[in-house]
Amino acid sequence: MSRTSTESVTPTPAVARRHRLPGKALLGLFLAGFVSILTECLPAGLLPEMSRTLDTSVSLTGQTVTLYALATALGAIPLARATNKMPRKHVLQLALGVVAVTNTLTALSDDYLLTLVIRFVAGLGTGLIWPLLGGYAARLAPAGRQGRAIAIALAGTPIGLALGIPVGTWLSGLGGWQLAFHASAVATIATMAWAMATLPNLPGRPAEARFTISQALVIPGLRTILFALAAYMVAHNILYTYITDFLSHAGMAGQTGWVLFAFGVTSVLSVLVVGTHIDRHLRKLAVGSTAVFAASVLVLALFTNAPVLVYVAVAAWGFAFGSSPSLFIGAAINATGDAADVAQSVTITVFSASIAVGGLTGGLLISGLGTASITWAALALLIAAAATVIGGRKHAFPRNS
Template sequence: MTDTTSTARPTTTPRRNRLPGKALLGLFLAGFISILTECLPAGLLPDMSRTLDTSVSLTGQTVTLYALATALGAIPLARATATWHRKNVLQLALGIVAVTNALTALSGDYALTLVIRFVAGLGTGLIWPLLGGYAARLAPQGRQGRAIAIALAGTPIGLALGIPLGTWLSGLGGWQVAFHASAALTVLTMAWIRPTLPNLPGGPVDGRFTVSRVLVIPGLRTILFALATYMIAHNILYTYITDFLRHAGMTGQTGWVLFAFGVTSVLSVLVVGTHIDRHLRRLVVGSTVLFAICVLVLALFSGVPLLVYIAVAAWGFAFGSSPSLFIGGAIDATGAAADVAQSITITVFSASIALGGFIGGLLLANLDATSITWASLALVIAAGAAVIGGRKHAFPKGA
C-alpha cells in the first residue's frame, strides 16, 4: 500500500519506522465512537420503543437515519472543511457526537429523537473520511496500510461491541444510561486527542478530482459495488440479530453470541493488520468467501446452537477488518485522488448501513427471520463475485 498524500509527513516519533501509537489510538477511538453511536440503538430497541411510544421496527430507523445522514454529509462536509487543520475538524465532529448522544438520552419524543440522530450522523460524516488519510500521513513509508488498519479498527470493533455494550449498560439503569456513557466516552476521547494527535494542515480542494472524475478511475466502481453489497448483507443480519436468535430459539444466549462475534472481530484486526500491506487481495477475497459460508450455515442450520456459535464467530473474523480492506483498496486504486475516493467510499459505506437496516426491517415486517439470512447470502455472493473478478484494477494480483 502506498502513501497517497502530497503533504509532508511530520516527524513525530523518535524512531523513523515506528508507528505513532498514541495518535493512532486517538483515531481508533474516534472511529469506535462513531460506529458505537450509530449501532447503539440496535441493542436497545424494545426499551427505546416503549419510551418513544412507537414500534420496534420504527425505532430501528434511528440507526437507518443516522447512517443516511453520514452518507449524505460525508462528501460535502469533507470538501467544506478540506482547508481546515485536521485535528480541529475531528474535535468539532466529536463535540457534535457528544452533545447529540446526551440529547438523545434526554429525549422522549420520537420525531425529536430522529432529528437529533440525523445531526449526530452529520458529525460522523466529518469523522470517517478523515481517518484513513490521517493515519497514512502519520505513518512511516511502507507502513501506511498497517496504520490505516489500526485507525479503522474502531469501526468493526464498534460494530461488534455496540449492541452488547448497549444491552449491558441499559441493564444498569435504562437505555438512557448507554447514551450518557457514550457521550462521556466521546469527551474523554477529545481529551486524549488534544495532546497526542498532531494537528496536520488541510489543503485546497484539487479541482481535477471531482466526484464524477474519480468515479471513472479503473477499479473504484468495482470496489464500491463490492463494499455496498458486503455491508448491506452484514447490516441486514447484524442489525436484527436478536430477531434471528429468537427464531433460532437462542434468545437467552444473545449476549454470548455477540461476545463470540466481538472477540473474533478483534482477532481479525490483529491478524489482518500485520499482513494488509503485502496481501490485500488475498485478505479481501478470504473475508468475502468466509462471510458467505457463515451466512449459508446460519440459513441452513439455525436450529443447531453450536453451529450458530461457530458461524457467528467465523463471521466476526471475516468482517473484523473489512472496512480497512475496502478503504485500503480504494486508496491504492485512486492514488492522488485518494482523499476524494475516501469520501465516496464512506458515503457508500454509510448508505449501505442505512439500506441494510431498512431492508432488514422490511423483510422482518413482511416475511420472517429466515428471510434476512437468504437476502444476506445473495448479496455477499454478489460481493464475492466482484472481489474475485476485480483482479486487474480493484484488487490486483500481488496487492
Template sequence: MIDTGTTIPAPIPATARQNRLPVKALLGLFLAGFISILTECLPAGLLAEMSHTLGTSVSLTGQTVTLYALATALGAIPLARATATWRRKHVLQLALAVVVVSNALTALSSDYTLTMVFRFVAGLGTGLIWPLLGGYAARLAPEGRQGRAIAIALAGTPIGLALGIPLGTLLSSLGGWQLAFYASAAVTALTMAWVLVAVPNLPGEPAETRFRLSQVLAIPGLWPILFALATYMIAHNLLYTYITDLLSHLGMSGQTGWVLFTFGVTSVLSVLVVGAHIDRHLRTLVVASTVVFGASVLILGMVSGEPILVYVAVAAWGFAFGSSPSLFVGAAINATQEAADVAQSITITVFSASIAAGSLLGGLLIAGLGTASITWAALFLLIAAAATVISGKKHAFPTNS
C-alpha cells in the same frame, strides 16, 4: 480500509519517518471511529426503554439507528468537500464536539421528533469523522506501514459494532437508557482531549489540488470496490440487524448474548491478524474475507437446531467481517492515491447507505418471506461481492497488493 508503493497525498510528518507506528496518535483515531459506531448502534439495545420515554412504538424508535446512518451517508461527501482545506485535527475535533452535544441532548430529550433531529445531527458528525480516519492514519505512518496504520485506526468500527448493543444494555440496566447516552458523550469528550494532546494537526488539501467528484469516480477500479463494499455490507446488516430473529428461527433464542460475544471476540482477533499482513497481502485478505463470510452464511442457512455449527459460523463471520472496513478503505486509497481523501468520503457514503439499506431490506424480507430469507439474500449478495473482488485483478484489487 496496500502495498508498500502506495502514494499518500501529503508529506509524512517527521515523527512518522521512523520505522515505527505513531501508536498514541492512531489510538486517538481508533477512539474516534469507536465512538462513531458506538453512538450509531447504542439505541439498538435500548429500544424498549426509549420507546416508553418517547411515547412511540419500538419499530419507530428503531428508526433512530436508520436516520443516523442516513445522515452519515448524506453528509459524508459534501461535508468532506466543504472542509477539505481545513487542518485535519480541527475537522476531527469539530465532528467529535457535534457528537458530544448531540448525545447529551438525546439523553435529555423526551420528544420523539427532537430526538430524531439530534440523531440526524450526530450522524452528520460521523459523516465528518469516518472519511478522515483512513487517510489521516496513512499520512501519519512510515512508508510501507500505511495499511497497518489504517487497520488500527479503523478497528474501532468492528469493536464498536460488537460492543455497542451489549454496552448500551448494561448501562441501561444500571441507570436507564439516558445513562448510556451520557456515558457516550463523556467518552467522546475524553477522546477529544486525547486527540488534542496526541494527534498531529496535519494540513488539509490545497484548494488548487482538489479533485472533482466526477474525476474520482472515473478512476479505474473504484466502482468495483464500491460495488463489492455495498453488497458485502448490505449482506452483513441483513443478518446483524435481525440477529435475534435469526437465532430464534434457528432454535437459539436464549443465546443471543453469547452469540454476539463470539462475534465480537473473533472480530477483534481479525483486526490483529489482518493488521499484521494488510500491507503485503491486501488482495488475498479481501478475497478470503468475502469467501469465508459467504461460507458462514451458507452454514447459517442450512442448519437448524445445531448450536455448535451456528457458533462456528458466527465465529467465522466475525473473523471475516472484523477488518472489512480497513480492507475496503485500503483498497480505495490504493486505487485512487492522490485523490484518496475524496474517494474515502465516497466509500463512507456507500458504507453508511449500505447499513440503512441492509436494515430496511431485512425488515421487508422477514415481513414478506420469513426469517430464513435473509440468509439466502445475504448469500446471493456475497457471491456477487466475491466475484467482483476475484475478477478485479487489474485496478480494484490488483494481484501485486
C-alpha cells in the same frame, strides 16, 4: 500499502523510530471511529425502553438508527469537501464535539421528533469523522506501513459494531437507556482529550489538489470496489440488524449475548491478524474475507437447528468482517492515488448507505418471507461481492497488492 524490501542490516535506533507506527496517535483515531459507531448502534439494544419514554412503537424508535446512518451517508461527501482545507485535527475535534453534544441531548429528550432531529445531526458529525480516519492514518504512517496504520485506525468500527448493542443493553440495565447515551458522551469527550494530546495537526489539502466526485469515479477500479463494498455491507447489515430475530428463529434467543460476544472476540482477532499482513497481501485478505463470510452465512442458512454450528459460523463471520472496512478503504486509497480523499468520502457514503439499506431490506424480508430469508438474501449478495473482488485483479484488488 506498497511492498517494501527487507533489509538485512540492523536499523539504528533513529531509523527504527522513523519506521515505527505512531501508536498513541492511531489510538486516538481508533477511539474516534469507535465512539462514532457506538453512538450509531446504541439504540438497537435500547429500543423497548426508548420507545416507552418517547411514547412510540419499537419499530418507529428503530428509525433513530436508520436516520443516523442516512445522515452520515448524505453528509460524508459535502462535509468532507467543505472542510477539506481545514487542519485535520480541528475537523476531528469539531465532529467529536457534535457527537458528544448530541448524545447528551438524546439522553435528555423525551420527544420522538426532537430525538430524530438530534440523531440526524449526530449522524452528520460521524459523516465528518469516517472519511477522515483512513487518510489521516496513512499520512501519519511511515512508508510501507500505511495499510497497518489504516487497519488500526478503522478497527474501532467493527469493534464498535460488535459492542454497541450489548454495551447499551448492559448500561440500560444499570440505570436506564439514558445512562448509555450519557456514558457515550463521556467517552467521546475523553476521546477528544486524547486526540488533542496525541494527534499532530496535519494540514488540509489545498484547493488545487482536489478532485471532483465524477473525476474520482472514473478512476479504474473504484467503482468495482464500491460495488463489492455495497454488496458486502448490505449483506452484513441484513443479518446483524436482525440477529436477535434470527437467533429466536434458531431457538437460541437466550444466548444472544454470548453469540455477540463470539462475534466481537473474533472481530478483534481479525484486526490483529489483518493489520499484520494488509500491506503485502490486501488482495488475498479481501478475497478471503468475502469467501469466509459467504461460507459462514451458508452454514447459518443450512444448520439453523445446530447451536454449535451457529456459534462457529458467527465467529467466522466476525473474523471475516472485523477488518473489512480497512480492506475496502485501503483498496480505494491504493486505486485512486491523489484522489484518495474524495474516494474515501464516496466509500464512506456507500458504507453508511448500506447500513440503512441493509436494515430496511432485512425488515422487509422478515415481514414478507420470514426470518430464514435473510440468510439466503445475504448469501446471494456475498457471492456477488466475492465474484467482484476476485474479478477485480487488475485495478481494484490487483494481484501485486
